[in-house]
Amino acid sequence: MYHKTDENDIRALRGIAPGRVFAGSEIGEDYGHDELGGISRMPEVLVRVLTTEEVSAVMAYAYAHDIPVTVRGAGTGLVGGCIAAEGGILMEMTAMNRILELDEDNLTLTVQPGVLLMDLAAYAEERDYFYPPDPGEKTATIGGNISTNAGGMRAVKYGVTRDYVRGLTVVLPDGEVVKLGGKVVKNSSGYALKDLMIGSEGTLGVITEAILKLLPLPALSVSLLAPFETMEEAIEAVPAIIRSKAVPTAIEYLSRETILFAEEYLGKQFPDKSSDAYLLLTADGSSRAAVDGETESLAELCLSLGAKDVYIVDTEERKGSVWTARGAFLEAIKASTTEMDECDVVVPRSAVTEFIRYTKEVAAETGLRLPGFGHAGDGNLHIYLCRDELSREEFELRLAKAFDLLYGRAAELGGLVSGEHGIGWAKKGYLARQSGERLIRLMAGIKAVFDPKNLLNPGKVCQ
Amino acid sequence: MKILACVKQVPGTNKVEIDPVTGVLKRDGVSSKLNPYDLYSLETGFQLAEKYGGEVYTLTMGPNQAKTAIRETLAMGAAGGVVISDRRLAGADVLATSYTLAQGVRSAGDFDLILCGKQTTDGDTAQVGPELAEHLGIPHVTNVLEVRLAGGAEEEEEAGAGASGDMRGSYGKLLVRALRDGLIVEQLVAMPCLLCMEDGVNTPRLPSYRRQKAIREEQIGVMTLDDMKDRNEKAYGLSGSPTQVVRMFPPQKREGKEIYDGPEEESADRIFGLLRERKMI
Known part of the structure; x- marks a missing residue:
């Protein structure tokens, strides 16, 4: 059983992080949830940490006193991953927001976990470097990105966050500080613990520093917006584009409906909305000639x-x-409805057309509105399940049915539960169902090795 | 309605460097693009032509590569365009530029409406549009938000049918809404006239790859001083420019970023001291 924090614990934590420990009503309501609707759980204590040493001291204390700890970045997650499900301590990383070192000999950037993605990208670009992962949420922290192995639109050409993490400094649940990976380009040294940490959603250790890989900034990029008569035609074009061996950085699909929502939301007109469906492709490169050639083809x-x-x-x-x-x-889309949930499913790229077609069937079958958009080029689709005018109970019922159908079909097509948002709290049932007992047991075993007292972000992912 | 949109090719980024010795813009290796402000006037032109019938033509002045700018306007929907390009035009200030454009307009034919952007991103004077109107002796309005044909639907139809490129303004007036001294002024303007569009008044359409592929060379005309009605070289280029640039220099960048990472109270005191010192509080 976990220990409920009391005056003594708060006093001890205040000794570790003076002036940055908050308890009870001092904690803002926002700390009870992330961007996932419908769930809120308040932590008992909020600690805003500044250094690896502080994180280590907090963990050592929590370990000694059986207090659960949940790590939180900017709180922009969509699966309830940073919610203090068991109360205890919520450790906020946003004040650890320094860019520590640009190493131009190794093409790496060392950062603290609270650096915002937009600041990181801008810092690199100002110096003619490029940090390719670009999840839509630019105000997320890099620590959060690493913890969910966030993807983004450029994944088609450049891959995802995991492909750009060279090394991590991690505080283990008992407070010990370890370094995984490093500035090295290659690494065949034992189990890939660094890669295990990436995407572990704060359940195995606390990331306090990350060494990221940078690329030289492409000289230019050009996007193409291709209108199609129907969404089917647009989506069907994607496999052919991939087969053509062209390497666009992104292939996104957009529907007119979603474009109109965006216009309404932004109060700005989109340059073309004469068609029902669009593909948005981007090509980048180091010279005008190369990019022109690629955009032309x-x-x-x-x-x-x-x-x-x-x-x-x-x-x-x-x-x-x-x-x-x-x-x-x-x-x-959020603004277009009363409440929504999201299916961040990923399927093999060859199955995207089929899956989107199936989404329409699910919409018809469940009577839910299911607007969507996504990364057609990497098979990661974002489908929104909108409550609109339905009652809460009715929505929950239809939601469960729709998720069952969508994830069921995704699995048949060789897909997985989450492409980039993670499992967190909200999707663990679907992960368990798809992975099966054996895989979940393996994950639980890994969790137990790192965190024998089950203190870090309990109740998430495989639990 | 026969519409002419004046455009300019400008550097493709705002990170243009100025040679500290010569004070000249370093254009080498810098990509170029259509002046972003001109996109709004082009779009206004296309929308008017779609609504009332007619066509949009474009005009630019610049070195030979300014043809690229015209090609881009064709890819966006212009029916044809002209580049005024001549070594003898080099070094033109706003007066000489607007005079050259006025000569170009006279040689290019009659237009019901001339559209200009608010200003350019590389010159920022916002003078060429109004001066062009003055040279042509036609009325102009700046900071325009909205344009439509004055009168009822009937009149509009008539206007559309009668669009013949007639410069005498036989069919009417435009109802123009423009920003002036913080107010929105609505006024009637007789055509032919010139309007400088405010920025952000619409979402400019994107160039079309299909249209770009279909461009025929004869859609792009080139004019030199020899094609002008006034061939007096003294009226053009550097010799026609009363403005003298004394010095050109990049705006000073504020680099001074300082991080206080001491204890909170100490940092707060330092910030307080700094703000007082700078007389900000």
Whole structure:
């Protein structure tokens, strides 16, 4: 059983992090939830940490006193991953927001976990470097990105967060500090503990420093917006684009409906909405000639696959008008309904068309509105299950049915529960069902090795 | 309605460097693009042409590569365009530029409406549009938010049908809403006229790859001083420019970022001291 924190614990924690420990009513309501609707659990104590040493001291104390600890970044998660499910201590990392070192000999950037993704990306770009992962939520912390192995739109060409983490400093549940990986490019030294830590959603250790890999900044990038008559036609073009061996950084699909939500939400017009469906592709490269060549072949390919036209999105202003809308889709859909949940399913790219078609069937069968958009190029779809005017109970019922159908079909197609948001609290039932007993037991075993007292983020992922 | 949109090719980024010795913009290796402010006037033109019938033509002045700018306007929907390009035009200030454009307009034909952007991102004077109108002797309005044909639907139809490129303004007036001194002014303007569009008044359409592929060379005209009605070289380029640039320098960047990472109270005291010292509080 966990120990309920009392005056003594708070006093002890105040000794570790003076002026940065809050308890009871001092803790703002926002700390009870993330961006997932419908669940809130308040921590008993909030500690805003500043250093690895403080994290270590907090963990050692919690370990000695059996207090559960949940780590929180910016709270932008979508699966309830940073909610203090068992109360206890909520450790907030956002004040550890320093960029520590740019190592130009090793092309690495060492950061604290609370650095915001947008600040990190801007820091790199100002120095002609490139940190490719770009999840939609730019105000997320890098620590949160690493903990969920966040993906983003450039995954088609550049991969996901895991591909850009070289080393981690981690505080284990008993307070011991370990370094995993490093500035090395290659690593065949034993089990890949660093990679295990990435995507572990704060259940195995607390990340207090990360060494990230950088690339040289591509000289330019150009996007293409290709309107199609129907969503089917648009999606069907994607496998052909992938087969063509072109390597766009992103292939996104957008529907007119979602574009209209974004217009309403932003109060800004999208440059074209004459079609029901669009593909948005981006090419980047180190020279104008290379990028022009690639955009031309992509444009020709789109036309041959039935695109009505291909619009060129080549300047800052044009990118702004298109990508601002794309970036606002999640919030825009949220604003279009009373409450929603999200299915962040990932399927093999060859199955995207089939899965999107199936989504329509599920919408019809459950009577739920299911707007969506997503990374057609990497098979990661974001499907929103909107409550609209339904009663809470009715919504919950239909939601469960829709999730069952969607995840069931995804599994049949060789897909997985989460592409980039993680499992956290909300999706663990679906993970358990898909993974099966043996895999969950393996995960639970790993968890027990790292965290024998089950203190770190209990009740999440595989529990 | 026959519409002419004036455009300019500008550096593709705002990170342009100025040679500290010569004070000249370093254009080498810098990509270029259409002046972003011109996109709003182009879009206004396309929308008017779609609504009332007619076509949009474009005009620019610049070195030979400014043809790229015209090509881009064609890919966006312009029917044709002209580049005024001549070594003898180099070094033109706003007066010489607007005079050159006015000569170009006269040679290019009659237009019901001339549209300009609010200003350019590389010159920022916002003077060329109004001066062009003055040279042409037509009315102009700046900071325009909205344009439509004055009168009822009937009149509008008539106007559409009668769009013949007639510069005498036989069919009417435009109802123009514009920003002026913090107010929105609505006024009637007789065509032909010139309007400088405010920025952000619409979402400019994107260039179309299909249209770009279909561009024929004859859609892009090139004019030199020899094509002008006034061929007096003294009126153009550096010799036609009363403005003298004394010095050109990049704006000073504020680099001074300081991080206080001492204890909170100490940092607060330092910030307080700094704000007082700078007379901000």
